[in-house]
Amino acid sequence: MTTTFTASTTDAAPRRNREMADVQYLATRAMTYLLVLTAVSVIGFPLFWMLLCSFKPGGELYAVPPTFLPQIWTLQNYRDLFVQTNFLTYFANSLIVAGGATFASLVIGGLGAYSLSRFKFFGIGAFSNIALVCYMLPEVLIVLPLYIYVVKLGLADTLFSLIVANTAFTLPLALWFMRSYFNAIPVSLEESAMIDGCTRLQAMMKITVPLALPGIVSVGVFSFNHAWNEFLFALVFTSSETKKTLPLGLATWIGQDNIYSWGMLLAGAVLVTIPVVLFYLLVQRKLVVGLSEGGTKGE
Amino acid sequence: MARVEIKDIGKVFADHTAVSNINLTVEDGEFLVLLGPSGCGKSTLLRMIAGLELPTYGDVFIGERKATRLQPKERNIAMVFQNYALYPHLTVYENIAFPLRVRSVEKKLIDEKVRSAAELVGLTRMLNRKPRQMSGGERQRTALARSLVRDPDVFLLDEPLSNLDAKLRHSAREELRQFQDRIGVTSIYVTHDQVEAMGLGDRIVVMHAGTVRQVGTPEEVYLYPADTFVATFMGSPPMNLVSVGNVTLGFRPETFLPETNFQTDIATTRISFLVHRVEYLGGDQLLYGTVGGTLPETAAIARIPSSVHYSPTVGTEAKFAVANVDLRYFDSGSGKALIPTDEEGIMARRAAHG
Structure with a gap:
């Protein structure tokens, strides 16, 4: 009797533990998905609503009670956008400004961050600290002094002034973020590359940059996003219709004609969002690695 | 292959003197060990030979050439670092091929040389791996293969065994010495481990506080220490x-x-x-x-x-x-x-x- 009893308990005990573990695992899984679902609905619904409404004809937008799916699907809003407004000009301007600012931030920020991380010379520490302090100043505070510079330099109402201003604004973050990435990459890798036959610049391009790629991508996404959404600089620095960027252009429609501009605005908003979403999807994998690893990269 | 001559060299950093007035000649094909406690300037001396550090005064000659102000890449040297400095984003094959690719060597020749270097260190089966998928010993051998793939004049090693565990270190030391005997390339090896120095070196240079205390064969240094520092530093x-x-x-x-x-x-x-x-x-x-x-x-x-x-x-x-x-x-x-x-x-x- 005793033997069978002990045998059965030893046999059952691990199984029960496994079952417990299974339940716990499932519960954890369920909770995680529930949480994700909630977050996605809260964040995603406005986007989804925007997309749906951009296909509704003008009258339906004001219907009470509101319709969920459009009763009549129409592309009228999009047609209006292209025919009646300078949407394409705005879009091109925004692409130029955001692309230019991103490129400049990456090149200047990358080289600057590399210097901050690898070289020691007089004033370099102070410089990096002051750069960070600059980042703490709000846009509102610097926009007027900057405007005076822009006018004096004869850059008023140019896209170039926007590229410069946006780059200046994102540069401190770019410097600090990339510096921490470069710091985490052992100097010996570059030294080894230099002994293997590279110049310093070659060593940086072939070894350091590929290893810091997640960080560089993160900075790129950040500066693109910032410049793409930027409103205040665009409002102050540009005045002519042909130099407006998307956020500025879309904003000027609000209040112009309440009857039909909502549909156009929504269609515009959808088109504004698409490049950003595409850009994110493109770099998503590198970005996740970049943001989660922060500065602790390197073997 | 070349002899290395160091003439009255010194390196002064902002806050301290790392190396002062060192004269040293490394014969062609010799295995010379720079030995000393940490902070004695042995790594700085090696880095000056490699061109990673510019001497404050004095000159370095590699072969018949004055190399003091040459870029590292112009010296035709190879170096194995303490952490091996393998490029983590490249496969073993690409790591070994890197020095040749930088010199834009013909593709076919690269393949040939990489394979023979890999065979020399027994890595033929691991060419497609990334460095992080390999053990310490395998990484070390990859670093060796990479440094030898382009027939350097001088081979510099900066504590290459110190990241290995004790057992592996012993066999790696053995392998390294056999390897050097086969290749016959002038080698300068930095270590703080006197057992390593005694086991590997044709001659040992004992350094302390930026100066050379004694140069000699392992027997000379052990049996006839030049001063009390060498006497207490050598031997355990x-x-x-x-x-x-x-x-x-x-x-x-x-x-x-x-x-x-x-x-x-x-x-x-x-x-x-x-x-x-x-x-x-x-x-x-x-x-x-x-x-x-x-x-x-x-x-x-x-x-x-x-x-x-x-x-x-x-x-x-x-x-x-x-x-x-x-x-x-x-x-x-x-x-x-x-x-x-x-x-x-x-x-x-x-x-x-x-």
Whole structure:
């Protein structure tokens, strides 16, 4: 009797533990998905609503009670956008400004961050600290002094002034973020590359940059996003219709004609969002690695 | 292949002097070891030879060329770093091929050279792996293959074994030396491990505080240390030093044995030894204690091989002795070795140890 009893308990005990573990695992899984679902609905619904409404004809937008799916699907809003407004000009301007600012931030920020991380010379520490302090100043505070510079330099109402201003604004973050990435990459890798036959610049391009790629991508996404959404600089620095960027252009429609501009605005908003979403999807994998690893990269 | 000549070189950093007035010649095909405690300037010296550090004064010659101000890539040297410095984003194949790719060598030739280098170090099956998928020993061999793939004139190694565990380190040391014998390339090896230095080097350069204390074969450095620093740095446990007036007496623990162990026809110096503690190590036992009697009381260690039957009693004074040929004399003030009086005995030892 005793033997069978002990045998059965030893046999059952691990199984029960496994079952417990299974339940716990499932519960954890369920909770995680529930949480994700909630977050996605809260964040995603406005986007989804925007997309749906951009296909509704003008009258339906004001219907009470509101319709969920459009009763009549129409592309009228999009047609209006292209025919009646300078949407394409705005879009091109925004692409130029955001692309230019991103490129400049990456090149200047990358080289600057590399210097901050690898070289020691007089004033370099102070410089990096002051750069960070600059980042703490709000846009509102610097926009007027900057405007005076822009006018004096004869850059008023140019896209170039926007590229410069946006780059200046994102540069401190770019410097600090990339510096921490470069710091985490052992100097010996570059030294080894230099002994293997590279110049310093070659060593940086072939070894350091590929290893810091997640960080560089993160900075790129950040500066693109910032410049793409930027409103205040665009409002102050540009005045002519042909130099407006998307956020500025879309904003000027609000209040112009309440009857039909909502549909156009929504269609515009959808088109504004698409490049950003595409850009994110493109770099998503590198970005996740970049943001989660922060500065602790390197073997 | 080339000889390396270092002429009166020095490096002064903002807050300290790392290397001062070093003269050194490394012969063609020689395996030279730079040995010293951390912070003695040995790595800085190596980095100046590599071109990663510009000397404050003095010159480096590689082959017949003055290389002091040449870029690292112009020196045709190879270097293995302490952390191996493998490029983590490249496969083993690409790591080994890197120096050739930078020089835009023809593709077919690259493939040929990479494969033969990989075969030399036994990595043929791992060419598609990334460095992080490999063990410490395999990484080290990859670094070796990469540094040798382009036939360098000089081969620099900066503590390449210190990241390996003790067992692996032993076999890697063996492999490394066999490897160097086969390739025959001039090598300069930096380490703080005296066992490594003794085992690997044709000659050892003992450094301390930025200066060279002694240059010599492992036997010379071990048996005839130039000063008290070398005497205590080399050997584990270190040489016992007893200062008597303005002369310091030195003797190795393994030459410090019970008096009964010496034959009567050998000239010995008797030293009484008070044992405090005994450490049994299998192959031999270490006796920690103090010498006394006619000598000033000083801590000392005796190393008695297990072949000698001796059971020490802790807390009692025993009669020990050192053969006169094994005694070394140093100046107490400067620490420099004094010319021994028994010149013939020394010459005999020197001849015996080659």
